[in-house]
Amino acid sequence: MFKSNFAVTYIDILAASQRLEGIAYHTPVLTSRQADEKALAHVFFKCENFQRSGAFKFRGAYNAISQLNKDQKQQGVIAYSAGNHAQAMALAGQLLTVPVTIVMPADAPVQKISATKGYGAEVIFYDRHTENREEISRKLANERGLTLIPPFDYPDVIAGQGTATKELIEEVGQLDYLFVPIGGGGLIAGAAIAAAHLSPGCIIIGVEPETGNDAQKSLQNGKIIKIPVPKTIADGAQTQCIGELTFPIIRTLVKDIVTVNDNQLREQMQFFAERMKIIVEPTGCLGAAAVSNRIIDVSNKRVGVILSGGNMDLKHLD
């Protein structure tokens, strides 16, 4: 087994996987001759866009909440997110009968607000131009005795996300490469730990939007670099910096971080919809766009790609 001093080990991923059994979907792995022809490789798409709540985030959220003690569960949890972590936390809390509070910008898409409320969470709004969501969340957590579950920099969240890669490798076998989107680094950190154990030698490549390449810069500089909120259609990768727990894992286990631009993401989204008949949100297309555009030469290799989510406004497909 791969040994490390990281916040998360393969044992944690294995335990998360047992907790998620029968609760999270074992999402299918899709292949496509047309995708293989574009990539000049054998590509395996792990469809986390089909995951409950529409993204891999459910794995980490459920694993994290299920690990709280009885008192913490009774008091409830809080998270700040305008995106997939919000819906994932709301659903996981509903399933575990733990009250969930989500701090969301007042101008978040109506669809996401109603989906989060639909799972029974309390939504608290803030003004993203004048207020700081982390401060608001911490204050509320203190006042109400809630446990804050951050979107990526949290061991049980990282371990949960690692289960997607565990399933992928268990289903398709050894991989030469694995391409993973990077926002805060929770998904790729879990993926890298799982792959190091199950497919040693698999080269892990992170993918970011061109305008939001903070993790690439961090890897290059050997320290966490913070950037202004990037402009990109990959809304799940608009994080300003990766985490203190995810960075050391990425630095050690991720071979390289590459970028794709919004046009490449749009083309990939269209390819998925028109050719493969699946809906993948822009952030979920990051890995696939890097492979299709052959940003790295993976000719004739066995290449895993994690499609991280599918939550988007369908009008963008037209």
Added chain:
Amino acid sequence: MFKSNFAVTYIDILAASQRLEGIAYHTPVLTSRQADEKALAHVFFKCENFQRSGAFKFRGAYNAISQLNKDQKQQGVIAYSAGNHAQAMALAGQLLTVPVTIVMPADAPVQKISATKGYGAEVIFYDRHTENREEISRKLANERGLTLIPPFDYPDVIAGQGTATKELIEEVGQLDYLFVPIGGGGLIAGAAIAAAHLSPGCIIIGVEPETGNDAQKSLQNGKIIKIPVPKTIADGAQTQCIGELTFPIIRTLVKDIVTVNDNQLREQMQFFAERMKIIVEPTGCLGAAAVSNRIIDVSNKRVGVILSGGNMDLKHLD
């Protein structure tokens, strides 16, 4: 084994399945808790929308062309279709290096024309208001020595379509019900023969658009009833009557034929896109819409549903 005097037996489906091995996709079977909650049942969606060329039609087309003799293959094949049979034939011909001619209405969607040409087929246009496509096709077939492969009333086509149900039952096990869209009846005829052998006792239900219920009328009247071209968004089910080979199979093996309306199809299409993140064309939604709307009580049953295709203009999703 189920015995019959039908034009197709399970042996033919088995042979088709061997011919398609490694060529057609073994499409995945998806499940969804939300779909189960709507249906009050355990629903297994066989995703032929992910099949090569975007629909189950590839199975029958490839099986039919591959069975021709050397001379017939050299001379080429012809088909009339504005829809999925055209693209399926074009791709199957390309793979088998058999020249394909497709007779299409001059006003067919540009997308479908270019997809068919993209697979290397010759497209011949006709005026659907003044000309008869079957006559044109037969005339061309005679003049050029081409073999006409009709879209459904042809044993090798029916046998090929049956392989989808074979795969479904082999993957998920015995079914209580199987819901299948009906256009000309090729898919359901193959499905019914496969199910009779692999899951005896499985109740087969055909589903048509409300305005295009010719098969339902035929079943009720005990003879093939022809109707005017129906107005419906389910363009793959706008056939005016079922076939002379498919009817006896349907009459013997299909328990009932039910209908759904265009609004129910639209809702089902939205459900697939928004919740399950998959693109299913209106005709492909027929079976699922019948199950979701509980047209027949299938409470707590194991229900197979064939999603027949995914070729559609994405703007209809918005």
